Amino acid sequence: MFFLQLFSWSKKQSWYQPNARLYTRLIGFLGREGQVSRATLLFQEMLLEKCQADQYTYTALVNAYGKAKMFKEALAVFNYMKECTEPNCQPNTVTCNALIDALVKGGRYDQAVETFFDMRDGTNGLEHGCKPNVVTYNVLIDALCKEGLVDIGVRVLQYMREGEEKETVAPNSATYNTIIDACGKGGLYEKAESLMEEMVEHGVQPDHITYTALLGSYGKAGLWESAENTFKGMKGANVTLDVMAYTAMIDAYAREGMYEKAEELFKTMQQSGIRPNQVTYLSLIDAYGKAGLPEESKTVFNTMQAAGYEGNVFVYSALVDAYGKAGNYLEAAKMVDLMRQAGCQPNLVTYSAILSSCSRSNSCEEAHVLLQSLQASDSEMERILYKVVSESTVSDELWEDVSKMFDELTRQSNSARISFCNSLLDILWSWRLGQRASRILQLARAKAVYNDSFYVFTKSEWCLDLHRLSVGAAMTMLMAWLGELHHAWVWGEDVPETVVIVSGKGKHSRSKVSALKAPVDLHLAQLGSPFTDVVGNCGRVTASGDAVQSWLLSPGILQRLKLVDEQIPQFSHSKLLVK
Template identity: 30%
Template sequence: MMLGKCRQPAAATALFKVLLSERLKPTVDVYTALVGAYGYSGLLDEALATVDQMKGTAGCKPDEYTFSVLINCCSKLRRFDRIPAILDEMSYLGLQCNTVIHNTIIDGHGKAGMLEEMENALSNMLEDENNVPDIYTMNSIIWAYGNHGRINEMERWYSEFQLMGVEPDTQTFNIMVKSYGKAKMHEKITSVLKYMKKHFFSPTVVTFNIIIECFGQMGNIEKMEYYFRLMKIQGVKPNPITYCSLVNGYNKAGLLNKVRGIIRQTENTDVVLDTPFFNCVINAYAKFGGIKIMEEMLQLMKEKKCKPDKVTYTTMIQAYNAHGMDEAAKLLNMEVERVDGKLLGPVSEVDNK
């Protein structure tokens, strides 16, 4: 199973063969893990062949969980064309399509932006007397509509699920807040927070991060800072994503002086800063020509045992080139070659991706 999650199907196959060579009898769970190892690596034909092998092995008939893994693989790979045949096979074997499988199909179509097919999958679930929608169904549906800016449908389905007896959770509200933020519907964000407070839902660090990011992207620094203060007042501990969102907000508003304050704040906490945070800071100073401080941030990054990545070096090389510092760009590119054993590419060709 772990080899499958690490996308090492060949190693998983080898391990399975070792199991057989030691005369150990595979169980349904072992076969299902192998199905996942193939499927999550995009080897659907091998995954299906493993299911067929299970059917011919005594005591290893594939069960609902086996097929839920297989269908989940198809959904993640967006191979929805394979799902009908798999469902037919389940029916032939006398297996029922359970709530998990319905939710997997619904969520997969939603993530792929196939909203009409998603609703059809939901209709199939509602017509199935043995399964009823749950919170996972609800969150998948409202996420899909919210992510595509179809706020009216998102709100309609939010109400529909409540009428079905499905109550929202904190993740539901996080999804709605993010959707309203993308749609720049500020007042709706406030109304969700009021509803949460009224019904005793406590905002999490994810909730506050979403709000801080939303107002930062809108350039509403006053609101962004207000919710950052509120976060700390309510005892919710900021994480690297919080500070990264603050830096991006200040960067967008051109308030470079405030970025230094964020760095000082992190020094007084036990938050372990990561590479994306430093990349945000370096990008902010690079954008406004703060070359010296940009270099200091790279040094600080190394002191904190935080490994620079391609984004770090690309951003800095672009800044050097923009200020005519070709020699500095060349030296940094040479450093990358020494550290990683490969160049980012000719200095003049470094792009902004």
């Protein structure tokens, strides 16, 4: 803190004169360093010294409070600026951007969007000098993408370029990279491709971040060949192959269980003088885990620690997943215990790994060894999860607790919530606890974990899109949807021309063949449905609306669609022996 020491020394000198600009710069510096208390004290000292604060001073305070997640204080300063009659104290675009950035990082997306619209429309005290610039749009788009609202983010991008002439703002590489990265994380590779093409058309040069995001989109979509071609093409495009690019490519191999290719690229990376980071090691651990080689995953973990990296919740969760997929539930449980000993608290990723692993077991009793690891902490969520899956009956009181648990999930990312619910529905469906699965699905939809995008209704076609779901989640949603169609027609809804079910490439599928196709087709056949494959598109089945209506309104079909708990858990509840 040399600057503060120099400032303290200068105040003691006879020639010292209080200076507002110097105070403002020091407040900004302390805010960036996260020392908000000292920044506040310095601001108070500034006022006592009769130095006039201006919009730069107040903006520095908004930044400081935002970084410290003191949103009430940040909004208080911002509102004071809006009400201030001094022209040089009113907020400007930079101030608004600082507030929006703080709100976004705090998950307060509604307030961030509200501030943006006030900037755009010149309302609520932002009539002068607060028009959105490219930074504003980038922060807003980033917020929308973090919430999984990529389509809205794309529309904001279009508005930037094509809105009213006086309001158009040219997107830069950061704008495109944010959306392409979000598409990558959502597996929307076609949208990522088109955005990259559009980026070039508008004279914005793709950089290594753009290519890495595209690599990620191919990897998450299971298109490792496309990722490989992009990776090779980066050299020809004079784009730097850094640790991020190598890691994205290793991850693409890992998702397909192609551990040999991942291992080879990892060695090439090291030979090129590029040091792997924690995410690189995590991807290699995942590659061995997907291939059913948990001991190799553990070896990579040991190598990672020797390289100076500590395990985090994602690394330990990957090890739990690796041993769980291999059916070694005792070792998976030991990984959970080791994780806690290392000071890492399990999160949704860990719970997803535990539940998903248990759902694959042919023996509930064997899987219970791992499931009992949820009893080893004082976590309310873990207690609820364990009881929902293992109790012989689920009381109304427990269902109230489950509902509160879903309220807590709103703080998590959209992708983490969907993955968790997929895994929970997997184990309930696999263990033939259909009634519980149905209740969980209802809550997941009510709490917007599964949004309306899974249901597509037009006048001519009703469609259920399952391709982003796991098997258990897809089967539960299929049965719920068919029941809803039955009730819709009982109450006189018009019949569409066609009814379509999309299984596509399942969320957990690691091959070219959909993981959902076979179970969906088999279940529909067992129910005697009229659905048949779409010619040339094996990921879709279709039937005429009249045929589906006739089938769903036939005697006894509604009873067959009702999900029940066929297998009530019976466990010994012995203590888990983990050393």
